Amino acid sequence: MTIGVVIAGIAGLFAYAAGWLTPNALTPARIVNTLEEVNGRHPGFRRNHAKGVCVSGYFNSNGRGTELSKASVFQPGRMPVIARFSLSGGQPEAADAPDTVRGLAILFTLPDGEEWRTAMINLPVAPFRTAEGFTDLVLASAPDPATGKPDPARMQGFFARYPESAKAMELIGSQPLSSGFENSRFNSLSAFRFINAAGSVAWVRWSVAPVQPEPVATTRLDGTNKNWLFDALIASIHSQPLAWHLIVTVAQAGDPTDDATIPWPADRRQIDVGTLTIDRVESEDTSPARDINFDPLVLPNGIAASDDPLLSARSAVYSQSFTRREGEPKNPSAVSTAETAR
Amino acid sequence: MANGPTQFAVLSRILHWLMAAMLLTMLFIGVSMVASLGDYHRLVAIHRPLGIMILILAVVRLVNRMFTTLPPFPPTMSDWERRVASASERFLYALMFALPLVGWGMLSAGDYPIVMFGPLHLPPLLPANRMLYAVLRETHTVLAFLLFATFLAHLSAVLFHTLVVRDRLVHRMALWSIRFHKAKIETD
Ligand code: HEM
Ligand code: HEM
Numbered sequence: 464m465t466i467g468v469v470i471a472g473i474a475g476l477f478a479y480a481a482g483w484l485t486p487n488a489l490t491p492a493r494i495v496n497t498l499e500e501v502n503g504r505h506p507g508f509r510r511n512h513a514k515g516v517c518v519s520g521y522f523n524s525n526g527r528g529t530e531l532s533k534a535s536v537f538q539p540g541r542m543p544v545i546a547r548f549s550l551s552g553g554q555p556e557a558a559d560a561p562d563t564v565r566g567l568a569i570l571f572t573l574p575d576g577e578e579w580r581t582a583m584i585n586l587p588v589a590p591f592r593t594a595e596g597f598t599d600l601v602l603a604s605a606p607d608p609a610t611g612k613p614d615p616a617r618m619q620g621f622f623a624r625y626p627e628s629a630k631a632m633e634l635i636g637s638q639p640l641s642s643g644f645e646n647s648r649f650n651s652l653s654a655f656r657f658i659n660a661a662g663s664v665a666w667v668r669w670s671v672a673p674v675q676p677e678p679v680a681t682t683r684l685d686g687t688n689k690n691w692l693f694d695a696l697i698a699s700i701h702s703q704p705l706a707w708h709l710i711v712t713v714a715q716a717g718d719p720t721d722d723a724t725i726p727w728p729a730d731r732r733q734i735d736v737g738t739l740t741i742d743r744v745e746s747e748d749t750s751p752a753r754d755i756n757f758d759p760l761v762l763p764n765g766i767a768a769s770d771d772p773l774l775s776a777r778s779a780v781y782s783q784s785f786t787r788r789e790g791e792p793k794n795p796s797a798v799s800t801a802e803t804a805r
Numbered sequence: 806m807a808n809g810p811t812q813f814a815v816l817s818r819i820l821h822w823l824m825a826a827m828l829l830t831m832l833f834i835g836v837s838m839v840a841s842l843g844d845y846h847r848l849v850a851i852h853r854p855l856g857i858m859i860l861i862l863a864v865v866r867l868v869n870r871m872f873t874t875l876p877p878f879p880p881t882m883s884d885w886e887r888r889v890a891s892a893s894e895r896f897l898y899a900l901m902f903a904l905p906l907v908g909w910g911m912l913s914a915g916d917y918p919i920v921m922f923g924p925l926h927l928p929p930l931l932p933a934n935r936m937l938y939a940v941l942r943e944t945h946t947v948l949a950f951l952l953f954a955t956f957l958a959h960l961s962a963v964l965f966h967t968l969v970v971r972d973r974l975v976h977r978m979a980l981w982s983i984r985f986h987k988a989k990i991e992t993d
Contacts, residue, residue, distance in 0.1 A: 491842060756915065789942075790943075
């Protein structure tokens, strides 16, 4: 009797810890289920930012980052990077559109075997503060089967529930959209902590700012090509290496570090810590970047997470998406090997 | 048999309770982190180094077991009970090695750096390979659930002997010395 109670008690505690007794709580698996319900299941593809192309090159660190962080990526020198440009959304065959959110995920290979992974987008602030906000936005902006467009009433309901998202959207809407991947600025949005050799901590956000102001490629492709944004990027890389400055923005006391929907004041100190050069492009079909999880919390010593709730949530959800897609058969990428070779 | 030890060696007993606590903690951290959004990162950052600590201790424990004399089973244990107990001990030893090795191997196959703490990280155990990652990730879950089930069975058996048969089975593993019970057990 006592034995039965003890065993059942431990088993019950285990079931509770595993979330089996709280079927309505939001978990990484349930967020990925939502993405699959809204976008359909596309085996082998990322559950978000499903459409993409892989690139590689190097990062030249100028040493200025060492003031803030002891991470070896900021020691002067050059290190290899692999990266992936993507469009947000869970449909790997979606047609390119100028207002679809663009992503750039980068993996820096540090000299001592450490890695730094970061997944950034071209928005100035995040349109949601938490994973709950993300999931509700995915649900609210799902196309209405009748019109093929998001239901305005549901979007209104979403903004009423998440006023911080309404404010962020206003800011996002007020900024001009760059014309291509090549001239986009990509932002970490979330804050991170930099720890330097003396042990002092700075709260930062980072961005990569394009060196090339206008699209390099002259062959703008017409709207009948559903990969026109990617094809322009590919043509640019074939014509000359593309470059971005890695800019670190340093917070001052009182700047929000746990809310990626709020921009930091424009006068905050910015440090250019080096240049990212992209000189090779490859389809997902052949690149190792396809099977990399650009988890924003794979960080080297000297960079650490902030209290931004998006970071741990993204790490958990990306892992779930990664585990599902790695176990599935692979299907060819919309941006094919033939396309990246041109 | 009468001259054999009645308790496990001191180091064995310490290792037993230390690793029991660590493994149970790992099981609870494991299942709660994969269901968690806010605590995932904090928990997984503990899970990896703690799991590798278990692997190191498992080596120490196996070597220790090979060089110490085990106390005989008490006479209150029937033949089949002894066989089941020995088999489950061997299975638990296998899991103490397999779980952390699979954890390390799956992160290698998934092309992750295997971060311990600070700049300290482990080299990959296996080459990056998507299918290998998927299989090992699944294996990690299955082995963890088997460990939990075996632990529950082990606990039930010891509780049964200690509370129902009242043969002081748990004293064999008690952290304190029980020399003064020795006479009693031997005459039983
Ligand atoms: C809690 C909120 C978010 C959720 C649940 C989420 C979910 C996801 C998922 C499931 C993937 C696919 C991961 C994979 O299979 O490898 C992904 C990819 C991506 N996400 Fe997020 N995301 C969130 C917020 C953000 C934010 C704030 C940013 C930008 C700062 C971002 C940028 C990206 C990028 C660039 C990729 C593509 C990475 C690649 O190329 O592999 N996401 N996201
Ligand atoms: C020593 C004993 C270990 C035990 C008992 C254990 C237990 C667990 C459990 C119960 C889970 C959750 C499985 C699920 O519900 O799907 C898990 C997941 C995981 N474990 Fe372990 N583990 C151990 C060692 C390790 C080691 C050494 C590593 C890595 C170095 C590791 C890395 C992981 C990772 C990365 C996950 C899942 C993360 C995800 O899918 O997002 N584990 N582990």
